[in-house]
Structures are given as C-alpha cells and as structure tokens.
Amino acid sequence: MDNHQKYGKIYGLFVGSKPVLCMSDPDVIKNILIKDFHCFVDHFDFTSGDPINDRSLFILKGDDWRQMRAIISPTFSSGKMRAMHPLIIDCVNRLETYLDTKLDNSYSSSSSSSSSSSSSSSTGKPVVEVELKKLMSNLTMDVIASCVFSTRIDTYSDQKGNNFMINAEYFFKPSPRFLLSIIINATVPKSIKWIRFSSFSKSVTNFFSDAIQTIISQRNSNKNVKYRDYLQLMIDAKHRPEDTTKSDKVEQNDSIFDTTQSSDPSSHVLSTNKPKMTITDTDIVSTSILFFAAGYETTATILSFLLYLLALNENCQQKLYEEVNGQTVKNETNSYDNLTKLSYLEACIAETLRLYTPVSLLGRTASEDYTIESIGITIPKGMQINLDVVSNHHNPDYYPEPDRWNPERFMPYNRDKLVPYTYMPFGLGPRNCVGMRFALMEMKTAIVYLITKYRFVKTLNTKPLTRDMMKKLSPIVNYGDLYVGIDYLTKNFNYWSSHGVNGPKPVVLFGNIWELFVKRFQLIEEDRTYTGKNPVLNVADPELIKNIMVKDFHIFVNRQDSGSVDEVLDHSLLGVRDDEWKRQRSIVSPSFTTGKLRKMMTLGDHCIESVDRVLYKVATDGNEIELKNLMGNYTMDGIASCAFATKTDTHNDPNNPFVLNANIVVSGSKWRTLLFAIAGPIMRFFNISAINPSVHNFFIDAIKEIIKQRKEDTKSDRKRYDFLQLMIDANKNVDMNDDNSSANDKLMDIDILATSFVFLLAGYETTATLLAHLVYLLAINPEAQRKLVDEIRGHCDANGHIDYETIIRLPYLDACISEALRMYSPAPQTGRVPSQDYKLETANTGITVEKGITIIIPIHALHHCPDYFPEPKQYRPERFLPENRDKIIPYTYLPFGAGPRNCVGMRFALMEAKAIVARVLIKYEFLRTANTKVPLKYVQKSMFAVPSDFTVGVQYRQTVRT
Structure with a gap:
C-alpha cells in the first residue's frame, strides 16, 4: 500500500x-x-x-x-x-x-561440444x-x-x-x-x-x-x-x-x-x-x-x-x-x-x-x-x-x-x-x-x-523482481537499513542506571544533548548524563572536584577528546595529552610571568586609546553603545598586538578579516558540539575538522607568515615582547642556557603555531564576553560602579594616570570581575578523563568511574548554586573582597578551572580586562537606558553565554568634564 x-x-x-x-x-x-x-x-x-x-x-x-x-x-x-x-x-x-x-x-x-545441454534459443x-x-x-x-x-x-x-x-x-x-x-x-x-x-x-x-x-x-x-x-x-x-x-x-x-x-x-x-x-x-x-x-x-x-x-x-x-x-x-x-x-x-x-x-x-x-x-x-x-x-x-x-x-x-x-x-x-x-x-x-x-541486433530472452537464471533484487537495482536508498544502527546507538543507555546513578532519559542519536535545541548550554549542564551515545558523569561535589583536579591529577591529566581531527588543534595545549601536555605546558607557562605580561600589555596601550575615541564620540553625541561589538573589537586589537605585534583598528574597520573570521569560529559552536557528540568517530574517520576550514586557513596562514618573517629577520635589533616572540625565544633559551636540554625540551613549529592559534581563539570571544557582561552589570548596578570608580581614583597619580602594577592589585576591581565571571562564566563546564578506573571515595557514592569515561564538572551550575552563593542571580562583588573570600567554599568557583591544567592564559585575560575597565571608568559613566535589556536575552545558537544585545548609555563623568 x-x-x-x-x-x-x-x-x-x-x-x-x-x-x-x-x-x-x-x-x-x-x-x-x-x-x-x-x-x-x-x-x-x-x-x-x-x-x-x-x-x-x-x-x-x-x-x-x-x-x-x-x-x-x-x-x-x-x-x-x-x-x-x-x-x-x-x-x-x-x-x-x-x-x-x-x-x-x-x-x-x-559447435565444438557434443553435449546436448549447450544453451541455445528456440531458433537454435x-x-x-x-x-x-x-x-x-x-x-x-x-x-x-x-x-x-x-x-x-x-x-x-x-x-x-x-x-x-x-x-x-x-x-x-x-x-x-x-x-x-x-x-x-x-x-x-x-x-x-x-x-x-x-x-x-x-x-x-x-x-x-x-x-x-x-x-x-x-x-x-x-x-x-x-x-x-x-x-x-x-x-x-x-x-x-x-x-x-x-x-x-x-x-x-x-x-x-x-x-x-x-x-x-x-x-x-x-x-x-x-x-x-x-x-x-x-x-x-x-x-x-x-x-x-x-x-x-x-x-x-x-x-x-x-x-x-x-x-x-x-x-x-x-x-x-x-x-x-x-x-x-x-x-x-x-x-x-x-x-x-x-x-x-x-x-x-x-x-x-x-x-x-x-x-x-x-x-x-x-x-x-x-x-x-x-x-x-x-x-x-x-x-x-x-x-x-x-x-x-x-x-x-x-x-x-x-x-x-x-x-x-x-x-x-x-x-x-x-x-x-x-x-x-x-x-x-x-x-x-x-x-x-x-x-x-x-x-x-x-x-x-x-x-x-539482439534478442533478449528469459533464462533459468532470470528471477522475478523481488524486494532483494529491487535493492540491488534501484538507486534509491533503502531506509529500512537504518534499523541496524539502532542497537549500537542505544547500547550504552543503561550504563548509569546499572551503576546506580540517576539522570534524565536519553534519546536515540542525541543522548541528552537534544536539549541544546531548546535551552542554553549553561542551563542544562547539571542534568546531562549522555552526549550522543556516550555516558558522561557530572560531578558537582567540591571535595570530589578537589580530588579530580588537584589531589589525583595524575589520573586525570587529560580532558575529553575534542575530536578535532585538525593537526594544528591536536598539537595545541587543548588537544595534547599525557606527557606531551606536560612538556608543552612547562615551556609555555613561563611566558605568562608578571614581568612578561607587563611588557606585553604595553603593546596594547593603543587598543585602549581606540576604545576611548569610540566612547568619546558616543558620549559627545549623547548616544548609546552596544558593548559586545565594542569589547570584541578591543580584545581582537589586543590579541593582534600582544600575541602577534600586529596593529589593527577594528573599530574603524568593521569588516576587518581578523574579526570576521573570529566571529565565524564561535557562531556555529552549538552545531559542532551536537555533530561531534552524535557522530564523533565518523567525523574523525572522514577527517572533518571542528573549525570552519576557511577560518582555520586564514589564521594559520597569518601566523605562519609572521613566524617566517621573524625567523628571516635575524639582523633586527628591535626587541619584541609579544606572545609569539616569547614562544620563539623559549626555543632559543633551551639551547643557550641548559646543558641538559634536549629536543624534547623544545617547541616544534607546529607547537608554536598551535599554541598561538589557541591563544587567539580562546582569548578573543571569552574576554570580550566577560567585559561586555561586566560593564553591563556596572551600568545596571550604579552603586557598584560608584564604588569601583572611587577605588580607581584613589590610586591615580596627580595627572589622573594609573599604572598596570597598581591596576592588578585593586581589590574591588578584582571583586567586580570575579563576580561577573561567577554569573557569566565563559566556560560553562570542564571535563576530565581518568587514565584508570577511579573510585569516588568521598561523598559516600560508592561509584567507580571506569577508565575512559568522561567526568564533567558543571562550572555554571556550581556558580549558581544557592548553597554556595546565596542569591546567585544578584550581582554582589562583595562576595570576593579579601575579607569575605574565606566564606567561599573551595572548588565551587572555577571560571578558569583549577589545578595543574587550569587556563594557562588566565593572568593575561585578567590583566587585559582590568586595564580597560580601570582606564575607561575614570572618564565615562555607563547607564541603564530604555533600550538596555533587563534581564539579558541570549543567543540560542551559541555555546557561550552570548546575549543578543548589550546596549547601554554612555556619558562623561562630571569631574572629567569640568
């Protein structure tokens, strides 16, 4: 029918x-x-x-x-x-x-055979x-x-x-x-x-x-x-x-x-x-x-x-x-x-x-x-x-x-x-x-x-057109064959129930990630127990988190496999595993010392000046501004300067290829997660990268060209302090200063390329989003903004200037940023994979996590748990002032992760954020207007907490105008 x-x-x-x-x-x-x-x-x-x-x-x-x-x-x-x-x-x-x-x-x-059984037609x-x-x-x-x-x-x-x-x-x-x-x-x-x-x-x-x-x-x-x-x-x-x-x-x-x-x-x-x-x-x-x-x-x-x-x-x-x-x-x-x-x-x-x-x-x-x-x-x-x-x-x-x-x-x-x-x-x-x-x-x-010329006849081997023959002849796909895949895709779905762990019911193909179609990632991570067909354990107990990320780190060195199948990403700190991660981390970490960061940040002074010019025009005209674009331009200019010693002016050049390509990276991240969760092994088998190839090639070619120019420019006396140069210098220092060094102590060109690429990708969107949220929160919380301005003014010199060493030590500024990171953590979760079977000793769970099972630590859920942070939806920087920090339960606040595998660029991101906020707030006041969205409305397609609109008002501070 x-x-x-x-x-x-x-x-x-x-x-x-x-x-x-x-x-x-x-x-x-x-x-x-x-x-x-x-x-x-x-x-x-x-x-x-x-x-x-x-x-x-x-x-x-x-x-x-x-x-x-x-x-x-x-x-x-x-x-x-x-x-x-x-x-x-x-x-x-x-x-x-x-x-x-x-x-x-x-x-x-x-003709040559005498056998009467030779095949012939009725005509002979x-x-x-x-x-x-x-x-x-x-x-x-x-x-x-x-x-x-x-x-x-x-x-x-x-x-x-x-x-x-x-x-x-x-x-x-x-x-x-x-x-x-x-x-x-x-x-x-x-x-x-x-x-x-x-x-x-x-x-x-x-x-x-x-x-x-x-x-x-x-x-x-x-x-x-x-x-x-x-x-x-x-x-x-x-x-x-x-x-x-x-x-x-x-x-x-x-x-x-x-x-x-x-x-x-x-x-x-x-x-x-x-x-x-x-x-x-x-x-x-x-x-x-x-x-x-x-x-x-x-x-x-x-x-x-x-x-x-x-x-x-x-x-x-x-x-x-x-x-x-x-x-x-x-x-x-x-x-x-x-x-x-x-x-x-x-x-x-x-x-x-x-x-x-x-x-x-x-x-x-x-x-x-x-x-x-x-x-x-x-x-x-x-x-x-x-x-x-x-x-x-x-x-x-x-x-x-x-x-x-x-x-x-x-x-x-x-x-x-x-x-x-x-x-x-x-x-x-x-x-x-x-x-x-x-x-x-x-x-x-x-x-x-x-x-x-020929007559086509029925023979003993001519079969009726059965269903099997139709499969053979027809070019149309037989969708009934899909039934074979159902058992494989659901075979793990009783994993957690058989281990006595509760969780929401998974769906064929999607596991629990189907919810990404209807909710933001940050709001559902607490309930996730399957990605695709693979079991994942969510751990939100602070003691267990401490053991996993610090005490027993030797068992949890590796993050979950991202499945990038990309040579560059696979050589980055995000992609490497075990001893290779330890080797690279030990070489890269010294690049983020206070002294080197201070020199790097001086390269970015013009980026702050560019933001100042934009805000000057907006304040002069009495207009509003959309913070995400403003801060995205700032962080892109900052990374171009501090990572690659390359000057860009994204505020006046909205079609700058750096910004356009960086935006493409984050725009499709929800679909990337869905795709690799559903069919990660297949995607890797077919060598499909997690990043848009055109975007990938743009950044890789740019970085390669800079590395090439640096290596060829051996006669230049000019000293560079950008991140890329620090990576190149790290290799030279290995050869010059350590008699016991070997090839294993050096970064290969692919390592430098990969680390620089990840620096760009990881530092652009996350820091821009943090800054947009922070300024937005200050705009709708004028009392917090007033306190912060008073603190900054109290540490300025006679000319109204404030240096980096002072900026990074301002306690209320640090508290304001910390609270913004708590409410809107750029990374909603982090994951670890045990290298051996691991028994969760604390919390009386009696659960043994098998080798290779992903453990997810739900950062967003921890940050919004009222047991750890009362009134979690309220912006209260006082939580993170020095006198209150001992009230925060350890390992419930993890915006940059924790332990040896925390974010290596954390100090750079914080310095970049503090520098712009301190210098901008001295001159400009950010205000809530009729067009300021309260609460924020979020872009459903993004894996990050990205609101669709960050509009606030801008005006001169009275003391500045007089």
Whole structure:
C-alpha cells in the first residue's frame, strides 16, 4: 500500500524534527510546479560549503539558479543533442562489440561440444547470459566519459584498473558517509555548510574535478581542435556570455512528456533582474560532476529495467523490433531526429519510468506563505514540500493495474486518458530535470541499436523482481537499513542506571544533548548524563572536584577528546595529552610571568586609546553603545598586538578579516558540539575538522607568515615582547642556557603555531564576553560602579594616570570581575578523563568511574548554586573582597578551572580586562537606558553565554568634564 492509499492526497511527515508536508493531489502539484512556481523555486537546502557542490544546478537557489539554468539549458537544445549523438552511437557500438565477442565465443564453444545441454534459443542460435545492471552501467559510464570528459575508456575489458569506473563505483556505493549526511540533514542541517560536509568522498569528487580542470586547461591552450561534448559546450558558454541572455524556453519537440501535461509554455520563461552571471571554471566543474552524478546510475538502472521487462514480455519486444526495423534510424545523418518518431519505444521507456521511477519524490521549499485554497492549509515560508511521485505513478485511480508493465498507456492514442500532473519521472515545470532530453536520447539510442541486433530472452537464471533484487537495482536508498544502527546507538543507555546513578532519559542519536535545541548550554549542564551515545558523569561535589583536579591529577591529566581531527588543534595545549601536555605546558607557562605580561600589555596601550575615541564620540553625541561589538573589537586589537605585534583598528574597520573570521569560529559552536557528540568517530574517520576550514586557513596562514618573517629577520635589533616572540625565544633559551636540554625540551613549529592559534581563539570571544557582561552589570548596578570608580581614583597619580602594577592589585576591581565571571562564566563546564578506573571515595557514592569515561564538572551550575552563593542571580562583588573570600567554599568557583591544567592564559585575560575597565571608568559613566535589556536575552545558537544585545548609555563623568 502506498502513502496515498494510507494517508490520502496530503499528509505530514517529520524529517528529524522538521515538519514536511507531502502531497500527491494533481491540481496542487500543477500549482506548485508551474502556476505558482515563483513561490517554490528552490529545492531543499543541501548546501555544504563546498563550491563544487554548492554551484551545481541542483543546489543553487533563486536568481542564481535562474541564471545558471539559462546558461545550461541551451546546451541541451536539439542542435547540441544532434552534435553529441555520434558520441553515444560510438559507445553503443563498443557495447555491441563486447556482446558479439561473447556470442561468438559461445557459438564456437557450442559447435565444438557434443553435449546436448549447450544453451541455445528456440531458433537454435547460442544464448549468453548477462547481468544487465553491470552491462548498462558500463554503457552509461562510457557515455558520460565521452560526452562530458571527452575521454574514451574501455569499461568492458579494464574494469578493475580503470580509474573512471573505480571512482564511479565509490561515488554511488552506499557508505557510512552517505548515511551520516542523511542523519545530519535530518537533525542538524545547518551544520552541513559550517563543516563543509559532502555526502560523497572528497577523493572521488577531487578525481573528477581534477580530470575536468585538466581538460579545460588543455582546451584553453589548444583552441584549434573542435569538440562536440558537453564540457566544450560549457566552455563555449563561458567565452560567449551573450548566449546566456536568451530566455530559457524549454523545447517540447522531441519528448513525450510535454504531451502528457497541459502546461503553459510561458511559465517556462526564466527571468531575473540580477546582473548577468559570468560562468566560472568552478561552475563548469560543478555542472559536469552533476551531469555525471545524475546521468550515470539512474540511466543505467532504467535501461536495465527496460531490457529485463522486454525479455519477460516477448510480444512487446517483437512489437518494438518491428517499429524500429520499419524506421530508418541507424547509420543516417538524421538518425537523432528519427528517434522521436518511434512512439512505441517512447511508450516502453515512459512505462518503465512510471513503474520504476528513479526519483520517488520532488522536494521544494516555500519562499513565502502559501495557501492551498482547495483544502484551506497555509504552508509557512521555509517549509519543505514533498510531491509524492511514486504514489501517483502507482495509484490505480490514475493507472489501472499499476504493478503491471503496460506500454500501451503511453501510446499517442491513449495519452488523453492520462490525468495531467500524475506522471513526473523528470519533474515538471521550469525546474524539471535539465538533462531529460539527453537521458532520453541515450536510452533510445541504446535500445534501437541493441534491439535490432539482439534478442533478449528469459533464462533459468532470470528471477522475478523481488524486494532483494529491487535493492540491488534501484538507486534509491533503502531506509529500512537504518534499523541496524539502532542497537549500537542505544547500547550504552543503561550504563548509569546499572551503576546506580540517576539522570534524565536519553534519546536515540542525541543522548541528552537534544536539549541544546531548546535551552542554553549553561542551563542544562547539571542534568546531562549522555552526549550522543556516550555516558558522561557530572560531578558537582567540591571535595570530589578537589580530588579530580588537584589531589589525583595524575589520573586525570587529560580532558575529553575534542575530536578535532585538525593537526594544528591536536598539537595545541587543548588537544595534547599525557606527557606531551606536560612538556608543552612547562615551556609555555613561563611566558605568562608578571614581568612578561607587563611588557606585553604595553603593546596594547593603543587598543585602549581606540576604545576611548569610540566612547568619546558616543558620549559627545549623547548616544548609546552596544558593548559586545565594542569589547570584541578591543580584545581582537589586543590579541593582534600582544600575541602577534600586529596593529589593527577594528573599530574603524568593521569588516576587518581578523574579526570576521573570529566571529565565524564561535557562531556555529552549538552545531559542532551536537555533530561531534552524535557522530564523533565518523567525523574523525572522514577527517572533518571542528573549525570552519576557511577560518582555520586564514589564521594559520597569518601566523605562519609572521613566524617566517621573524625567523628571516635575524639582523633586527628591535626587541619584541609579544606572545609569539616569547614562544620563539623559549626555543632559543633551551639551547643557550641548559646543558641538559634536549629536543624534547623544545617547541616544534607546529607547537608554536598551535599554541598561538589557541591563544587567539580562546582569548578573543571569552574576554570580550566577560567585559561586555561586566560593564553591563556596572551600568545596571550604579552603586557598584560608584564604588569601583572611587577605588580607581584613589590610586591615580596627580595627572589622573594609573599604572598596570597598581591596576592588578585593586581589590574591588578584582571583586567586580570575579563576580561577573561567577554569573557569566565563559566556560560553562570542564571535563576530565581518568587514565584508570577511579573510585569516588568521598561523598559516600560508592561509584567507580571506569577508565575512559568522561567526568564533567558543571562550572555554571556550581556558580549558581544557592548553597554556595546565596542569591546567585544578584550581582554582589562583595562576595570576593579579601575579607569575605574565606566564606567561599573551595572548588565551587572555577571560571578558569583549577589545578595543574587550569587556563594557562588566565593572568593575561585578567590583566587585559582590568586595564580597560580601570582606564575607561575614570572618564565615562555607563547607564541603564530604555533600550538596555533587563534581564539579558541570549543567543540560542551559541555555546557561550552570548546575549543578543548589550546596549547601554554612555556619558562623561562630571569631574572629567569640568
């Protein structure tokens, strides 16, 4: 029973958590695909961040699709098809040569044998058995290689050594990667683009991309040779852009499918107001790979079904033979045009496409709210629509005896009986399959040449089309196979209950991280016991935390595996483990001594001056300011100066690439966590990094260039005090000062690169967020702001200046920052992994944590526990004044972690924060205004506590103005 019979013509499904409306009503289909096409231009969003994938005609949206379609459609005109037709004939001739050889060998074998059991037909001629799918795949691969890549291959005798066949098989072979892409698209679709994840192996797409690029290069350098393949047509379109200005009217003169629909030809005109597109080599590569992806497997499958059905229906095969034999279609200059005259051949192909359509549904996305008048349902903008092709093709109301192959349905004298918009193997309307005419030409040519020379017959090994055979032949994914994965994904879900530990019930695939879809990370960490399928133990008892982070640190040296699969991140202090972490930490730590920090901070004086200029203008104009942008610019300038001795002015250059790329790093962090929690091993297997590759490459290239310049600049007498130079100097000091030092005491270039990269990533967003929260809290707590200003003024010199040594020792300033870190800790949790089984001795738990199980220490939960911090939602800096610090229970306040593996950059972050606050508050007062959000509203997509708006007022302090 199909979906139409079960649920009716319109029904709802869920893809992951997203509602999808499915329908098979012909009138609604007509409106969506043709009449109201402007509301349903786009397919589902399958963008991946990979330009080869995203520039394909199938993926493009809106005006980009319209323009690309206008460029590509003319390459499938009758004239262009006619020019490519000889290439297809040549491929079919090679198939004939292969079959002739098999038949000749069989004939010779049967003639020399006296056995009466030799295989022969009723005419006495020898019969050889062939596996159709394999045979037709060879043919369509030959066609693709010839018509797209202009490459002549021998798929019949060189299957194992032929790179085209090897990569084609990998391209379509079911794989964990393809399954993973389905899961990600259904659960966290936005992460696909962020991680640039493709459904297909990168090595395979690279093979075809490189092959196409090589051909393009060769043809650009040798323009005297004339080619007739599709690739040349695209190259010509690139060099003759004037051809692309013509409207794309879908030609209807050589296809049966226009006569089965009553569509308005004017609806096929593709118009756009967007500036004319210039086609690029990437576009050519992308469309050529799409040609291969869409035309290889599907065409081979339909040809296999058709020849199989003809073998089972001898009367139909005979009728087709007589039609073909009665027309002059072979070895004629007009053989392509004569193909369109074979009505029974068209009917046989059409009926095969109906019975075994390669595409089970057509997907569209509504670009605006759309009401289906006949049923009163309104489709909201952005909702996905599935048009159920299979249900219509197998609906007995439209096709009596739908499971029977009956070509007569599509003969000219029966076509008026077909219900319009119930038959759509290539889609309908302006976004139908652009390669439809090529596929039909290929199929018709193959059948004509084969059917006039060979007879296809049923043998003892010809099996009925069972479900198992359908799995083998059909290119459509069998979703029932997903059942196998359920046991694996849930096998750990009884782990904590079997150990006597309570926790919320996990969900398949997501464990407990599904809550990230509905809550901020900081608010749910107390309850988390599973990430994906992996058990995680939350520990909030201060005594246990002390043991884990300090007393028994030798067992808990390592953090949980981030799964970055990135060489740079894996060499950083965040990624290294065990002895390698100890080695690097011992080298890096001396860079953060008080003396070196003081020298580093002098490099950042201009950063504070830049903030002052911004605030001066705002205060002068009596305006408000958004703190997150202000402090983000400050910390980016500070890191550029103090880490890399590079001056930036992000306040006056909002499109500064440093800031733009740093913002991308943190914007997709929630999806990164979800993705690696659900499928971490798979992501690592496919070498998918946790950081956007373009962002990663930008920062790595910048750091590499600075390191290179420093090493080459050996003659400079200028002394540098930035963090990067301290790392370089650390290696020199090992060689110069310690006779017992070895290579193990040095940082490799990759270590320096990695540590500098993490310094940038870890120090930018976290410090900016801390400062934004701190100034916001001072603005809505004027009494605390007054006390802090009084403290700062009391330590200024006669000129109103205050030095770094004084700033870092101001107790109320330290208390204000500490309380801001308690309320809005940049790191909501920290994790450790035991290197051996570990029994939780204190708290009388009786629990033994097995080796390798992640222990999470919920920092945010501890900071907001009223048992440790009364009235935790109130901003009370007094908690952290010297006279009150002994009231704080040890190991309940952990903004930078604790123990040997605490944040190595803690002192730099605090110095950076104290410097800007002390110097700014002397001159400016921050105020609550009508636009100041109380309480703050947070960005749901961020892993960090990032509010959507930090707006406060700014004015001069009275004493400054006078």
